[in-house]
Amino acid sequence: MDDGVKKKVLFCATIDYHFKAFHLPYLKWFKDQGWEVHVAAAGELKLPFVDKKFNIPVQRSPFNKMNIKAYKEFKKIIGDNSYSIIHCHTPMGGVLTRLASKNARKQGTKVIYTVHGFHFCKGAPLINWLLYYPIEKVLSSYTDCLITINKEDYLLATTHRFKAKSIKLVHGVGVNIDNFKPVVQSEKFSLRESLGYKPDDFLMFYAAEFNKNKNQKLLIESLALIKDEVKNARLLLAGDGPLLNKCKEIARALDVNDRIDFLGYRSDIENLLKISDVSVASSLREGLPVNIMEAMSSGLPVIATINRGHSELIDNEQNGYVIPAKSSKNFALRILEVYKSKELCKKLGLAGLNKMKNYSISKVILELKDIYSVYMGEDTNETQSKYNRSYI
Numbered sequence: 471m472d473d474g475v476k477k478k479v480l481f482c483a484t485i486d487y488h489f490k491a492f493h494l495p496y497l498k499w500f501k502d503q504g505w506e507v508h509v510a511a512a513g514e515l516k517l518p519f520v521d522k523k524f525n526i527p528v529q530r531s532p533f534n535k536m537n538i539k540a541y542k543e544f545k546k547i548i549g550d551n552s553y554s555i556i557h558c559h560t561p562m563g564g565v566l567t568r569l570a571s572k573n574a575r576k577q578g579t580k581v582i583y584t585v586h587g588f589h590f591c592k593g594a595p596l597i598n599w600l601l602y603y604p605i606e607k608v609l610s611s612y613t614d615c616l617i618t619i620n621k622e623d624y625l626l627a628t629t630h631r632f633k634a635k636s637i638k639l640v641h642g643v644g645v646n647i648d649n650f651k652p653v654v655q656s657e658k659f660s661l662r663e664s665l666g667y668k669p670d671d672f673l674m675f676y677a678a679e680f681n682k683n684k685n686q687k688l689l690i691e692s693l694a695l696i697k698d699e700v701k702n703a704r705l706l707l708a709g710d711g712p713l714l715n716k717c718k719e720i721a722r723a724l725d726v727n728d729r730i731d732f733l734g735y736r737s738d739i740e741n742l743l744k745i746s747d748v749s750v751a752s753s754l755r756e757g758l759p760v761n762i763m764e765a766m767s768s769g770l771p772v773i774a775t776i777n778r779g780h781s782e783l784i785d786n787e788q789n790g791y792v793i794p795a796k797s798s799k800n801f802a803l804r805i806l807e808v809y810k811s812k813e814l815c816k817k818l819g820l821a822g823l824n825k826m827k828n829y830s831i832s833k834v835i836l837e838l839k840d841i842y843s844v845y846m847g848e849d850t851n852e853t854q855s856k857y858n859r860s861y862i
Contacts, residue, residue: 476848477554482544483563486513486693492643492760493559494518495831496838499792503846510547511563513539513650528562531581532601537566544570552671555845559834561589565605568612575612580845583609583634584617588756589623594755610634615841619643619758622740622778638841641759644831645767648811652769652823653744662745672703672809675746675770677761678753687720688752688775691798692805694724705750706742708733743768747815748808751780754795758782766790766827773804783829789822819850 478499479500481489489497489509497519510524517523522546526539527847536740544566548556558567564583571581589602607630610616614839616634618624624639653661659669667673674693678684686707687831693705693735707730714732718814721727736742739761749772756762756779763783765772775778785788791804808815827833 476594478506478508479555479557479640480508480548480551481552482509482526482556482567483511484530484560486511486515486517486523486525487516488560488563490515491855495644497840499835500641500842501699504841508547508551510544510567513710514812528566530562532562532565532605536667537562537814541570544712548574552577553579555582556840557584559584559586561602565609569608572612575614576622576624577671580614581612582615582617582736582841582845583613584619585623585627586619586778587755588626589755590621591626591734591755593777597615601736614845617841620778620782624784624807626740633730636844640837640841641829642763642833643758644762644834645763645825645829646740646825647830650764650767651741652819658745661741665741665745667704667745667789671703672700672748673706673746674703674748674750674805675706675708675742675765676750676752677708677736677742678751679709680707680714680717680815682713683713683754685752685754685795686713686717688795688798689728689750690717690720690724690726690797692750692801693729695798695802696805696809697726697729699806703809704803705730707731707741708736708742710735739764740768743770746770748773748805750797750801751775751807752801753777753780763826763829766819766822767829769819771808771815773801773808775801783825785821788844789818814854854858 497507499521501664506653507519508522509520510526512526512528514525526540527536529536554581556571558564563739568581575581584709590599610632613634616627617638617640618627619640619642627637675750676689680686689705696703701782721730743765747769751762751774756777758779762772773785774792776792780792784798786792793801
């Protein structure tokens with residue numbers, strides 16, 4: 471490529487909101503390096519730091535016929551542009567992009583794929599291993615760099631000999647520690663008042679789509695077990711999804727509907743965390759959950775179910791608790807422990823806050839810069855080795 475022509479990078483995913491939620495700092499970083507930034511995903515969101523955006527009909531289900539059309543569109547876009555780097559995210563975004571990039575790789579394009587959590591993992595259903603494992607194993611051969619965001623996925627990819635030319639581990643997508651941070655008590659109470667809550671309310675917060683994996687039913691059952699002992703307990707559930715109405719029915723059946731605020735989609739998560747006393751999380755499967763990182767960065771103790779993502783972030787009894795996913799009784803007991811001791815609550819929250827220093831956006835940008843620079847023609851093998859050794 472001539473020196474006078476900007477190099478191009480293409481970011482791909484299933485849906486464009488993925489980039490708005492998690493990757494704007496990295497789009498900006500490429501712009502700051504003088505690169506032309508393209509994005510391809512389903513949706514019509516206007517994204518900053520993007521020179522060209524393609525609306526591709528990617529579907530989450532691997533069996534949806536629209537993905538054939540999406541593959542053809544990815545292939546045309548990649549064929550029409552001389553991308554130096556393609557960075558793909560999400561399972562179907564990763565599958566379709568890597569298949570569509572085969573010819574481009576022969577011309578020198580480098581393909582990076584970030585795994586936000588393999589669907590096959592410890593405890594995953596057999597069908598996940600039968601379907602997703604062979605797909606990811608084969609497609610690793612079409613990957614120059616496979617990025618994992620938790621240790622379990624990193625070890626799985628390395629011990630199962632995935633054939634990506636390089637396998638790296640980074641601290642997730644990063645958390646904005648300038649927005650998500652603790653507040654003094656006076657500010658907390660002022661924010662509570664503005665949002666309709668009392669100073670002495672015991673607020674438990676969870677932000678997630680209402681679906682089977684997020685498992686909000688467990689939180690509702692746990693609240694029902696402590697409702698008589700903790701009369702000021704309230705559960706704040708932000709998000710929408712297919713199981714929202716079902717969860718409302720469960721709340722009514724357990725007579726806790728007046729203790730739960732179903733908040734719907736919210737754009738003020740940082741304020742909801744600032745007014746809360748504890749972060750709760752009930753999902754069955756996570757890669758490295760941003761909602762938990764944001765809660766820890768806000769100085770909250772976390773009570774969560776056991777899975778690879780939660781266990782990566784939560785050191786049991788140090789900065790929170792991890793509980794078996796089907797044990798509402800044990801979950802409720804841990805809530806009571808935190809409720810009864812402000813000192814414990816403060817201790818757990820401070821430990822989590824300290825841990826988040828390694829997960830800040832500024833830290834992750836440095837880690838990704840080391841990876842990107844290898845494919846931008848810069849020699850940063852030494853710095854890559856340094857950060858990998860510090861994490862593994």
